[in-house]
Structure formats: C-alpha cells, structure tokens
Amino acid sequence: MIEMLEKGPRLAKAQNAEVGASKFCPGCGHGMILKTLAQTIDELELNDKAVFGCDIGCSLLSWNYMNVDTVQTHHGRTTPVIYGVTRANPDLVGIAYMGDGGGLAIGSQHLVNAAVRSENLLIIVANNTNYGMTGGQMSPTTMPGQKTETTPYGRDCDVTGRPAKGAEMVASIADPEKSFVARASVSNLRKLKATFKKALKNVDMGGFSFVEVLSVCPLNWRTNNVQTWDRLKTMEEFFEVKDFVQREGLE
Amino acid sequence: MTKTHKAIKVENVAKGKADWHLYTDYCKGCGLCIVKCPKKCLNWSKEVGIYQTPAVEPNPEECIGCGTCELVCPDNAIRVEKK
Ligand SMILES: Cc1ncc(C[n+]2csc(CCOP(=O)(O)OP(=O)(O)O)c2C)c(N)n1
Ligand code: SF4
Ligand code: SF4
Ligand code: SF4
Ligand SMILES: [Mg+2]
Numbered sequence: 150m151i152e153m154l155e156k157g158p159r160l161a162k163a164q165n166a167e168v169g170a171s172k173f174c175p176g177c178g179h180g181m182i183l184k185t186l187a188q189t190i191d192e193l194e195l196n197d198k199a200v201f202g203c204d205i206g207c208s209l210l211s212w213n214y215m216n217v218d219t220v221q222t223h224h225g226r227t228t229p230v231i232y233g234v235t236r237a238n239p240d241l242v243g244i245a246y247m248g249d250g251g252g253l254a255i256g257s258q259h260l261v262n263a264a265v266r267s268e269n270l271l272i273i274v275a276n277n278t279n280y281g282m283t284g285g286q287m288s289p290t291t292m293p294g295q296k297t298e299t300t301p302y303g304r305d306c307d308v309t310g311r312p313a314k315g316a317e318m319v320a321s322i323a324d325p326e327k328s329f330v331a332r333a334s335v336s337n338l339r340k341l342k343a344t345f346k347k348a349l350k351n352v353d354m355g356g357f358s359f360v361e362v363l364s365v366c367p368l369n370w371r372t373n374n375v376q377t378w379d380r381l382k383t384m385e386e387f388f389e390v391k392d393f394v395q396r397e398g399l400e
Numbered sequence: 401m402t403k404t405h406k407a408i409k410v411e412n413v414a415k416g417k418a419d420w421h422l423y424t425d426y427c428k429g430c431g432l433c434i435v436k437c438p439k440k441c442l443n444w445s446k447e448v449g450i451y452q453t454p455a456v457e458p459n460p461e462e463c464i465g466c467g468t469c470e471l472v473c474p475d476n477a478i479r480v481e482k483k
Contacts, residue, residue, distance in 0.1 A: 151424060151447055153404040158423050158476040169425060170450050171475060176430030180474030338471055367430065374431030 161187035163196055165216045172210035176377060178364030179207055181335040182275055183214055186244070189345040190217065195242050195353065200234050202227040204247035204256070207281045207366075211246065225256005232268035242352050243270035250280045253289040253313045260359075264319045267327040267357040271348050274315055274359075277366035278384065285369030289313035292387055297369070312387070316361045320393035327356045330394035334363040336381050344392070347399045356396060363388055408447055410460050418465030419481045422455055426477035429453035433469040433478065442469060449477070 160166050164187040173179050190199050199217040203209050204227040212221045222230045224247075231243040252260055252274035260272065279297050280286040286299040290312050294303040304312075316332040323330050329351040333344040341362065348358035363384050367377045410420040427449030434442045434456060441462035444454040455477075458469075470478040 150408070151406050152409050154407045154409065154421065155402055155404055156421075156479075157403070157405045158426055159470070159479045160476055164476075170428065173474065175428035175451070175453075176432050177474055181472065184474070184476060374435050377432065378435050 161191045163187035163190035163199065163216050165213055168213050171214060173207065174368040176365065176367040176374065177207070178277060178335045178362075178366065179211065179275055181338060182273070182341070182362050182364060183211055183246075185338050185341050186246075186273070186345055187215060189342050189349060192342075193346065193349055193353070195349060198240065198242045198353075200231065200241050200243050202231040202234075202243070202245045204245075204251040205282070206248035206251050208246050208248055208251070208275060209282075225251045225254075225259050227251070228256060228259040228263050228268075228270070228272055232263060232270045235269045239269065239355070242349060245270055245272045247272070247274055248281065248288075249274055249276040249278065249290040249313075249315070250288045253315050260315075260319065261322065264323045264328075264357065264359065267324045269352060269355055269357065271352045271358040271360065274361045275364040276315065276361050276388070277364040279366060279369050281366045281369055285366070290315070290388075292384065314388065316359065316388075316393055319359045323357060323359070323394050325394055326396055328394045328396060329356065329358040329392070329399060331359075331392040332361045332363065332388060332390050334381065334385055334390050335365060336363070336378070336385065347392070347395065351396060351399055354398070361388075363390065408445060408455060408457050410457055410463070413458060413460045413463035414465030417483055419483065420458055420460075420463060420465065421479045421481065422457060423477050423479070424449050424455050426450065426475045427455040428475055428477075429455060430474065431456070433473050436468050436472045438466060438468055439464055
C-alpha cells in the first residue's frame with residue numbers, strides 16, 4: 150500500500166535534494182559512488198569548500214546531483230579544470246569525477262601530469278569496464294574476454310593490448326610524500342567511504358589523491374541483479390582493491 | 401504546503417525495533433538490494449517504482465532492520481528507521 154509521508158529519503162547535505170531520482174540507469178554504480186562521496190563531504194564538513202567537476206560520459210549525468218558548486222567539462226579535461234580552480238583558490242577542495250574512458254584513454258595525459266606534479270585535487274575514476282554513455286564500447290579497462298559492442302567475441306588482448314590498471318599506473322609515478330592512491334569497489338560502500346575520507350583529507354592538506362572505484366553498468370553489461378554483483382567479484386579478482394600510496398599522517 | 405513523499409511503509413520490523421520505508425519515486429527496480437539483504441527477506445512488491453517496474457519490500461517477520469538495503473541502494477530509495 151502506498152502512503153504519503155512527510156519525511157523523505159535520507160540524503161547527505163552534500164546531495165541535491167531538489168532533483169528527486171538521479172538520471173542514472175537502474176542499478177548504476179555512479180549513484181553508489183556519488184552518494185558515498187556526498188556522505189564523506191558531510192562527515193568531513195567540507196560542504197563549503199568542495200568543488201565538484203564531472204566529465205563527459207555518464208558521470209556528466211551528475212551535473213545537478215551534488216549540493217556543492219559543480220562544473221562539467223570534456224573527456225578527462227575535468228582534471229585540469231579542477232586543479233585550475235584549486236591553483237587559483239588553494240582553500241578549496243577540488244574533486245574531478247570521471248569514467249574509465251575519460252580518465253584512462255582520452256584524458257590520460259592530464260591524469261599523468263596531475264600525478265607527477267602532485268596537483269591539489271582528488272581524481273575519482275569510476276571504472277565500469279566500458280564506454281557506458283555511448284552504448285558500451287570497449288574501454289581501456291575492459292577485461293580480457295569481456296564482450297562489448299566493439300569486442301563482440303570478447304576482448305582479445307593480442308589485438309588490443311592488456312587492460313589499463315589506473316591505480317597501479319598512478320601509484321608508480323605519484324610522490325609518496327604528497328599522495329594518496331587507492332582502488333576501491335562499490336561492493337563495500339563502508340570501505341569506500343573510509344577510502345574517500347583519506348583521499349579528501351589529503352587534498353585538504355594540499356596533496357594529490359587518486360581513487361579508482363570498481364563500478365557496475367547493468368545496462369551495457371546486460372546483467373540482472375545477481376549477475377551484476379557476480380561480475381563485480383570477477384573484476385575484483387583482476388583489479389586489486391587496496392591503498393597503493395598513503396602519505397604519512399592519514400591514519 | 402509541505403512536500404510529501406510516496407512510500408511503502410513497513411512498520412515494526414526487527415521485532416518492533418525499526419520501521420522500513422521505500423520511496424517509490426526513487427526506486428528504479430534494479431533489485432541490487434535483494435541480492436545484498438543478509439536475511440534474503442526482500443522481495444519484489446506489488447507496488448511499482450518511478451519506472452513502473454516492481455519496487456521491493458521486506459517480509460516483516462524476517463527483516464532484522466540492519467540497513468544493508470539502505471546502504472547499497474544507488475538511489476537512496478530505502479530508509480530504515482531504528483526506534
Ligand atoms: C573528445 C571526445 N571524444 C569522444 C566523445 C564521445 N564520448 C562521449 S561519452 C564517451 C564514453 C565515456 O566512457 P567513460 O569515460 O568510461 O564513462 P561512462 O559513461 O562509462 O561512465 C565517449 C567516447 C566525446 N564526448 N568527446
Ligand atoms: S549506461 Fe551504465 S554507467 Fe551509464 S548510467 Fe547507465 S548503467 Fe550507469
Ligand atoms: S533492513 Fe536488512 S534484513 Fe531488512 S530488508 Fe533491509 S537488508 Fe534485509
Ligand atoms: S530499493 Fe534501491 S536497490 Fe532496491 S530495487 Fe529499488 S532502486 Fe534498486
Ligand atoms: Mg566507463
């Protein structure tokens with residue numbers, strides 16, 4: 150039976166309560182990542198300092214998701230746009246949110262240069278192993294044998310090379326005295342929040358943070374609820390979930 | 401006028417220690433919560449969500465009010481209120 154209640158859903162303050170349901174597909178990992186990010190911003194009381202940038206790809210559907218100042222820009226360019234903001238105003242806490250395509254293919258040079266220069270921002274790459282928004286083509290992180298629109302017989306690494314491992318790549322070039330680099334997963338949102346906490350604290354201390362989050366895309370994966378969680382387990386076997394670089398003082 | 405929210409309300413789960421709510425204008429019927437419920441007591445509902453696909457509701461006898469479903473829901477559709 151449907152009732153009318155005065156009390157609404159429990160949303161973080163950093164989440165925009167005006168918009169109602171998000172623009173993501175049913176079961177999309179972007180919703181899980183962003184609601185966790187919003188809760189972390191609340192808990193660290195960064196609501197007045199946080200600036201959120203979203204990319205091209207399904208991340209852009211979050212242009213009105215957060216209740217913090219938001220900008221949307223092109224594939225992977227969210228990184229330089231956001232560190233431009235924090236260079237101009239170092240008191241702000243910059244967050245650049247993008248997909249695996251935006252972060253690791255089309256915008257990868259920005260990621261590399263931001264990491265070696267320890268630019269002051271948090272980069273979040275939501276890794277759903279495909280180009281979600283454009284219909285599910287192969288991306289840099291598509292797993293060996295994974296079927297996508299452009300690898301209908303499964304990804305053949307002899308032809309396409311091996312999947313990109315974003316967190317390992319960034320960890321190998323990031324300055325250990327200024328950086329936090331991790332891979333997390335939407336399979337455990339409490340742990341994801343703990344990871345975001347360290348990442349945002351480091352940014353607030355002037356450092357560079359990178360968090361790759363293993364995510365789900367039920368629409369393009371063509372998976373039901375059970376298969377979606379199962380596929381994420383397979384991803385966690387291939388992409389190691391851990392903190393790779395953690396500067397001192399981030400407990 | 402105060403804003404009201406369309407919801408399925410299941411009172412007194414967990415032996416009366418919690419109330420369970422689902423906001424149908426938020427639930428997209430993905431079913432991810434059903435898989436994560438530790439008691440396997442979430443089922444498809446006769447009521448529909450925002451896309452006119454089935455929402456979910458728990459068996460009140462078995463639900464322990466743990467809040468796992470609220471935690472995992474990508475769309476903030478569930479609120480478990482401990483009393
Ligand atoms: C410079 C540029 N090249 C290509 C595109 C087309 N395009 C839009 S979204 C997208 C894929 C995004 O994939 P990803 O970054 O993994 O995000 P997801 O949608 O999977 O979350 C592409 C290739 C574009 N918008 N701009
Ligand atoms: S296409 Fe995939 S990533 Fe994009 S909103 Fe839908 S489920 Fe999410
Ligand atoms: S509160 Fe816990 S036991 Fe009850 S339906 Fe949700 S996940 Fe299942
Ligand atoms: S309550 Fe949330 S997780 Fe469960 S089916 Fe609805 S949208 Fe999906
Ligand atoms: Mg992607």
